[in-house]
Amino acid sequence: MLSIKDVAQLAGVAVGTVSRVINNSGAVKPETRRRVEQAIQELNYVPNEVARNFKMQKSKMVALLLPSIWHPFFSELAYYIEDELDREGYKLMLCNSSGKPEKELYYLEMLQQNKVAGIVGITYNDIESSVSTDIPIVSIDRHFSKKITCVTSDNYEGGRLALRELVKAGARKPAFMGSVTAVYSETMKRREGFVDEAKAMGVDYVVYEKPDPVTDDDIYYGEFLRDHADVDGVFAITDMFAAKYIERAREQNIRVPEDVKVVGYDGIQDHAYFHPLISTIRQPVEEMARMTIQLLYKKIRGESLDLETYRLPVTFRPGETT
Amino acid sequence: MLSIKDVAQLAGVAVGTVSRVINNSGAVKPETRRRVEQAIQELNYVPNEVARNFKMQKSKMVALLLPSIWHPFFSELAYYIEDELDREGYKLMLCNSSGKPEKELYYLEMLQQNKVAGIVGITYNDIESSVSTDIPIVSIDRHFSKKITCVTSDNYEGGRLALRELVKAGARKPAFMGSVTAVYSETMKRREGFVDEAKAMGVDYVVYEKPDPVTDDDIYYGEFLRDHADVDGVFAITDMFAAKYIERAREQNIRVPEDVKVVGYDGIQDHAYFHPLISTIRQPVEEMARMTIQLLYKKIRGESLDLETYRLPVTFRPGETT
């Protein structure tokens, strides 16, 4: 294999000198630099990153651990994360956990063995205890502890906003619809905001939720439609829930938005093929992605962060369902 | 750093023996194995993958180079690719090129430096010439040469199928709508199939295409709607094109499917929030993904492949637009 030694030999210098030329570290006489560069050119030499990573005991690789890249919210997030990483020469390793705790742990261990520089985690496990080493981690939408910084949208305000928009659109008895995930999931605050605002405004409301994961849509939505026939507004915890609800409701000749107003959360629909365009609480995905990586960089550099949780503001995006 | 040496010392054996235990290579006495395993347990030792990669001069990392993970077709593909890779302990590195040739080349060079085990490429460049080393590559939808195996769907048959379905749905003057990409792109065969079948059936047809990339939708679709007001069927080269066309057509009070039947290509819509559900030529995404990785494995193992291009059959999935 072509190595730094070959370059050194051809240029008539020592390996250390070649290394200094390549990394621009230490002093090198212009004439020497020229000779080395020419030798590099001539041999078509490229540094061996694997050897470099080994020697340095660190790599410029960041892992993104999430349930499924197939989900549009995550794929948008991943797009911006990769872009932000690339700006600093970092590489992205993608890990789909399918939301299975055992797979999350399996990946976490693998990532430690591979000495990744950092991890962005969207997990169901409390990964804190599972990561023995000191790999920097930033989590999205999950707040475990001080050690793992969390980036999320302002779920509480989003919940309040959703309630207000439903009422504004004419709903008299809005329902919160979602699933119950773990306690550390920030998304639960969407319900809190919704409920608090309903109480504050003196609006009658319903909370409908089942434990995660919702496996049988027929039962989930069927039950809701049966037991809560009187609701005229739905705040779904995600756009996905909203879309499925709308689908089922229409099958039962419930018109959206005439009979029931619907507001989702996420704002994943940005292509022409999404209809109806769901009125939704839009998360600032790009900003969240870039901030996540910037915070991760800080952690990698060993800087301390001001906050445990960074909450980015959300906005209401009117669609065709209110 | 905790290394194999510490384990060896604690277990009272040589490093080579520990290595043999870990990798199950060579013979080790049961009693010795037990002692080593206990030492590993006790120290909570995990092998350093980076060092291993370095020593072996290869890593179990495969790169996926594509325009944008944000696109639903690619994110579905990536999901299955990651899954298939994980089954053999391979890791996935994600590279978004944004479809820019210079970024493709930049990534390609980086991947060589990082000695990835293989590359799955969905690129606009002819990457053949850019990869000097012998990294195994499998390409999706692009056929460059013998060296780079290509996995694709049966675009030609898909084109024929689309034409037949449009006619079956009542179209008398169907149009092909798309963009012209590079000559090596297999997707161009969708048009060929469409045209050949139209001729074979004696059907009047239109071909409308602009050079890639289509930057201004207003002009693209506006021009089509103006110049081809008499078409009553559209075969769009992708579902994305189909969706955008439908959007514009409706703005001009053209009803789909009453006035114009539409068939797309890809089959990306698998969630409730897609409406109208586009009638489309569905690519077997999962199968393509798994086959791609299996072929890549063969190349990594140094086996030779039977074909240069592997074409998987497509199916017509009726939606609400025919």
Next chain:
DNA sequence: AAAAAGAGTTGAAACGTTTCCAATTTGGTG
């Protein structure tokens, strides 16, 4: 003119693993 400072360079050690040859032990056989 001698000493000090600085610039440039060398060469070897170290990173953690695998692998291979040699050395040792084991077990079986004559």
Next chain:
DNA sequence: CACCAAATTGGAAACGTTTCAACTCTTTTT
């Protein structure tokens, strides 16, 4: 009991890089 083959183990080399102490020149200062 001696001998041989097989099984097991030890130990060192090698992978390609960075880093650092030591060394050689060159320039500046006194």
